[in-house]
Amino acid sequence: MCGIVGVIGQRDAAPLLLDALKRLEYRGYDSAGIATVNGEGAMARLRSPGKLRNLEKRLDVVPLPGGTGIGHTRWATHGAPTEANAHPHLAAPVAVVHNGIIENFRELRAKLKAAGATLTSDTDTETIAHLMAHRLASGEEMKAALLGTLGELEGAYALAFAFEGQPQLLAAARSGSPLAIGLADDSVMIGSDAIALAPFCDRIIYLDDGDIALLTPSKVEIFDKTGAPVDRPAVAVPVQISLAEKGNYRHFMAKEIHEQPEVIARTIGHYLDIGEGTIRDSAVGLDFADYRRVSITACGTAFYAGLVARHWFEQIARLPVDLDVASEFRYRAQNFPRDELALFVSQSGETADTLASLRVCRAAGQTIATVVNVPTSTMARETDVALPTLAGPEIGVASTKAFTCQLATLAALAVKAGIDRGTVSAEEARAYVDALVEAPRLVADTLHVEPQLERIARIVAPATTALFMGRGASYPVALEGALKLKELSYIHAEGYAAGELKHGPIALVDDSVPVVVVAPFDDLFAKTVSNMQEVAARGGRIIGVTDARGAEAMAGTAEEIIVVPDAPAFIHPLVMTIPLQLLAYHAAITNGTDVDQPRNLAKSVTVE
Numbered sequence: 001m002c003g004i005v006g007v008i009g010q011r012d013a014a015p016l017l018l019d020a021l022k023r024l025e026y027r028g029y030d031s032a033g034i035a036t037v038n039g040e041g042a043m044a045r046l047r048s049p050g051k052l053r054n055l056e057k058r059l060d061v062v063p064l065p066g067g068t069g070i071g072h073t074r075w076a077t078h079g080a081p082t083e084a085n086a087h088p089h090l091a092a093p094v095a096v097v098h099n100g101i102i103e104n105f106r107e108l109r110a111k112l113k114a115a116g117a118t119l120t121s122d123t124d125t126e127t128i129a130h131l132m133a134h135r136l137a138s139g140e141e142m143k144a145a146l147l148g149t150l151g152e153l154e155g156a157y158a159l160a161f162a163f164e165g166q167p168q169l170l171a172a173a174r175s176g177s178p179l180a181i182g183l184a185d186d187s188v189m190i191g192s193d194a195i196a197l198a199p200f201c202d203r204i205i206y207l208d209d210g211d212i213a214l215l216t217p218s219k220v221e222i223f224d225k226t227g228a229p230v231d232r233p234a235v236a237v238p239v240q241i242s243l244a245e246k247g248n249y250r251h252f253m254a255k256e257i258h259e260q261p262e263v264i265a266r267t268i269g270h271y272l273d274i275g276e277g278t279i280r281d282s283a284v285g286l287d288f289a290d291y292r293r294v295s296i297t298a299c300g301t302a303f304y305a306g307l308v309a310r311h312w313f314e315q316i317a318r319l320p321v322d323l324d325v326a327s328e329f330r331y332r333a334q335n336f337p338r339d340e341l342a343l344f345v346s347q348s349g350e351t352a353d354t355l356a357s358l359r360v361c362r363a364a365g366q367t368i369a370t371v372v373n374v375p376t377s378t379m380a381r382e383t384d385v386a387l388p389t390l391a392g393p394e395i396g397v398a399s400t401k402a403f404t405c406q407l408a409t410l411a412a413l414a415v416k417a418g419i420d421r422g423t424v425s426a427e428e429a430r431a432y433v434d435a436l437v438e439a440p441r442l443v444a445d446t447l448h449v450e451p452q453l454e455r456i457a458r459i460v461a462p463a464t465t466a467l468f469m470g471r472g473a474s475y476p477v478a479l480e481g482a483l484k485l486k487e488l489s490y491i492h493a494e495g496y497a498a499g500e501l502k503h504g505p506i507a508l509v510d511d512s513v514p515v516v517v518v519a520p521f522d523d524l525f526a527k528t529v530s531n532m533q534e535v536a537a538r539g540g541r542i543i544g545v546t547d548a549r550g551a552e553a554m555a556g557t558a559e560e561i562i563v564v565p566d567a568p569a570f571i572h573p574l575v576m577t578i579p580l581q582l583l584a585y586h587a588a589i590t591n592g593t594d595v596d597q598p599r600n601l602a603k604s605v606t607v608e
């Protein structure tokens with residue numbers, strides 16, 4: 001989603017802004033722009049549709065002078081990704097960049113037009129520049145003009161402003177979308193997240209919702225939404241973030257897939273007391289005996305992690321689970337009982353729909369727990385209980401290691417719930433813990449199937465449709481496999497509960513359709529194999545993902561069989577996910593798509 005950067009200080013702003021924007025590329029975007037103010041106060045701007053390299057080429061020809069500036073990568077919401085719609089937007093003397101959506105922009109545009117303003121884009125953002133310029137022109141002080149402008153906006157925003165004639169000033173504001181200030185010896189910066197700022201700054205201030213900030217090269221003043229000065233702590237740049245590099249890998253996604261044994265081990269190590277064969281109470285901070293049910297809310301891949309967790313909570317702890325995608329959650333008629341735990345799952349901790357759902361549950365008085373990967377995120381701060389996934393920064397837009405770390409965390413929670421609710425004996429708890437301890441090794445062993453997947457990906461890549469199916473906990477794994485394939489390789493892919501295939505999607509099956517069957521040798525294996533036979537009978541090209549025992553039963557029917565190591569049934573979802581990630585990755589490479597930044601997608605979806 002849109003990325004914001006800003007800088008004020010001793011360095012040449014434009015190259016620095018470009019560099020910082022490159023670090024935000026992972027969020028997904030389709031146009032970019034920069035505006036700078038030179039020492040005399042003159043403002044200049046360059047914008048370009050498409051990737052940052054287009055903007056970079058223009059900057060080579062027309063360098064933007066000055067030590068003060070703002071930059072932006074735009075993920076189009078209002079209006080196509082054209083130069084005219086790219087940020088920064090100007091209304092002299094104001095330049096603004098924006099992440100979020102201004103919901104009352106139609107009214108604001110109409111009002112501005114009626115007052116004689118000329119709007120040159122289709123965006124909601126341009127209205128902000130005009131509102132601000134109008135207030136400054138009528139003599140309002142900077143802070144009052146900012147607060148007044150923000151008071152007119154409905155919706156979510158992170159904003160950075162630069163001002164013609166004021167080379168020593170930048171302004172920033174946030175409400176609903178994240179924004180941070182970076183501090184270095186010779187400059188002050190603004191960034192959507194710490195990843196953009198880490199290489200250039202040593203300390204970071206995370207703005208709270210409603211904050212505004214006025215920045216000079218040597219000073220940062222922060223005010224809350226009433227205009228009262230507030231102190232926000234400056235924290236050291238997290239070491240992990242400064243390490244967010246590709247290393248020897250061709251793509252961040254490849255690196256992140258291969259990091260999984262290590263990060264799953266780290267996550268598990270946080271939650272498990274391996275010696276005692278139990279889950280650390282102190283790491284979870286919840287007693288599941290207090291709850292009659294759990295509601296899990298999330299988006300995208302995190303939602304599929306929730307779907308796996310539902311199996312675990314219900315099977316292990318006999319704890320009923322309600323599950324919703326966050327964009328629908330708020331629109332169901334619900335009564336939010338106090339004895340229901342509201343559990344959210346989010347890599348970024350910033351996804352707008354998940355955050356809004358969290359706030360609804362909080363307002364209703366429920367206990368909020370959040371499985372979250374970014375410890376400084378809004379959700380991590382607004383939750384009662386933060387349950388970290390220790391995956392480290394995930395840069396590839398398509399989630400891989402964050403998903404398996406979410407699974408590891410949720411698995412530990414389900415075992416804890418079983419212990420708390422008395423559905424799991426000490427011996428059983430130890431067996432679950434032992435199984436989880438095996439996960440990093442088994443995931444590492446599974447990664448050895450990569451050469452086979454590379455070959456199979458070449459078979460799958462030309463297909464226009466692919467189906468994925470599984471039963472039980474393998475059903476969400478199939479859904480996640482289909483999501484990965486479609487987002488990375490642009491092949492239409494659908495995940496289905498194996499038993500549902502004949503209720504519709506089997507109509508799609510012919511000899512051009514790869515059908516990926518996720519079926520470890522478990523209690524449901526025989527039933528899934530029957531569904532596989534139905535597909536094979538109609539010419540579907542079966543790719544089986546199973547273990548050694550399953551492979552025997554699939555032989556003869558499946559065109560390809562990917563054999564994963566034998567694993568305890570409890571951790572099958574963690575193991576079975578790996579081949580599907582590799583399949584999507586190599587299909588994307590074969591199809592020549594942009595692996596780390598697939599078209600139209602954003603890493604952190606900060607609009608509803």
Ligand code: G6P
Pocket residue numbers: 299300301302345346347348349350351354397398399601602603604605
């Ligand atoms: C976007 C990302 C997905 C992610 C989803 C939820 O769609 O591209 O990878 O699963 O948002 O994001 P979250 O940060 O809340 O887990």
